[in-house]
Amino acid sequence: MKKVLLLITSFLIYIITRLFHMSYRYRFNNNSVLQTLKNNHQNFIFAIWHQNLFAGILAQTGHQHIVIVSKSNDAEPVAFTCKHLGHLVVRGSSRKGSVDKNGQAAKEEMIECLKKGHPGAVTVDGPKGPAFKVKPGIIDMAKKSKALLVPYVVCPKSYWQFKSWDSFKLPKPFSKILVSYGEPIAVCENNISYEEDLNKLEAAMNLLTNETLKNLTNWEAYSFSNWWRYSK
Numbered sequence: 001m002k003k004v005l006l007l008i009t010s011f012l013i014y015i016i017t018r019l020f021h022m023s024y025r026y027r028f029n030n031n032s033v034l035q036t037l038k039n040n041h042q043n044f045i046f047a048i049w050h051q052n053l054f055a056g057i058l059a060q061t062g063h064q065h066i067v068i069v070s071k072s073n074d075a076e077p078v079a080f081t082c083k084h085l086g087h088l089v090v091r092g093s094s095r096k097g098s099v100d101k102n103g104q105a106a107k108e109e110m111i112e113c114l115k116k117g118h119p120g121a122v123t124v125d126g127p128k129g130p131a132f133k134v135k136p137g138i139i140d141m142a143k144k145s146k147a148l149l150v151p152y153v154v155c156p157k158s159y160w161q162f163k164s165w166d167s168f169k170l171p172k173p174f175s176k177i178l179v180s181y182g183e184p185i186a187v188c189e190n191n192i193s194y195e196e197d198l199n200k201l202e203a204a205m206n207l208l209t210n211e212t213l214k215n216l217t218n219w220e221a222y223s224f225s226n227w228w229r230y231s232k
Contacts, residue, residue, distance in 0.1 A: 006073060010080035017081050019057045023173040024156075027222035029180040030213060034227035037184060041092040043114055044184060045142055046121040046152035047201055049132060049209070050166040053123055055154040059179045061085050063228045066113045066120040068092055068106050068128065088118060095139065107141065114145035121149065121152070124201070129165045139194040142187045151182030151205045153212045158217065176219045180212040 014214040037044055046065070046168050048056045057067070058143050064086050069079040071091045078090050090113070092106025143148050155178050156171035171177055187197045196215070215222070 003178040006076055007080075007083050010077040013077040014081045014084050015084075017054075017058070020106045020173060022027070023175075024055070024058065024176065025176050025178070025223065026059055026173060026226070027175040027178050027219050028226050029178060029212070031181065031221045031223055031225070033181045033183060037148065037150075037230065041117075041143070042184075043140060043147045043152045044119055045114065045145075045147050046119070047124045047134070047138055047205060048121060048152045048154070049205065050123040050126040050129075051131065051169055053126075053168075055156055055169070055171050055177055056121065057082060057085065057087070058153065059154055059177065059226070060087075060121070062226070063146070064088055064118065066090060066110050066118050067112060068103075069121070071106075087194050088113060107137065111141050111145045114141065114147050120147070124205070125166065130191060131166045132202075132206070134198050134205070136194045136198060139187055139197045139201070143189060147186040148186055149201055150184050151201070153180045153208045154178075155180075155204065155209075155216050156214045157216060176216070178212055178216045178219050179224060179226070180208055180215070182208040 010153070021144070034044075040074040046056075066083055066088045068090050069075050069082060079091065082089050090106045090109045092103040110120055120141070122138045124138050125131055138149065156169060157176035158172045159169045160172060160173060185197075185201055185204060
């Protein structure tokens with residue numbers, strides 16, 4: 001019975017998510033970064049703040065990305081929704097001492113998918129923060145898969161903000177949303193410590209976040225089409 005209720009809940013959340021997505025008005029900034037990587041057959045990992053996870057996933061609907069989702073039952077609706085939006089889901093969590101004990105296995109599976117050319121997306125300050133502090137997991141994945149890191153910022157014009165550790169943002173229906181892509185970052189393969197790469201990525205994401213918030217006032221100036229489509 002629990003499985004049936006979980007499936008029904010997952011389906012309802014997926015439908016609601018789809019309705020939100022259909023109402024949103026997206027514009028895209030710096031598409032050329034991703035188009036160049038695509039033309040050069042260079043794989044990449046989106047680095048996104050956990051706060052913008054909802055809009056970040058929806059903004060890429062139409063092009064498959066690898067995402068890691070917790071193995072807990074609470075996360076089942078998230079996994080269900082991501083799969084039905086067309087993304088490739090690997091299950092696990094980086095949290096130690098929790099019921100999600102397969103975080104390393106999920107990370108290794110994601111690395112193998114990245115090596116095969118599937119782009120990925122990682123919430124760099126997840127799953128429990130601290131907010132806006134990049135953790136080393138994404139650096140390790142990029143180093144082992146030889147994928148580039150792409151700062152990825154999604155800013156809605158109007159949203160509900162929750163009192164959670166990340167101040168999670170849920171864009172309101174019909175909100176304008178500006179999606180920005182930063183310049184690719186190659187991790188240093190020879191570094192034993194990831195500190196230099198962490199600082200570089202964190203600084204790039206903070207800068208892109210500030211620029212995107214500023215550019216949101218000029219939302220109409222940016223492209224209707226996302227990076228894998230022809231720009232208009």
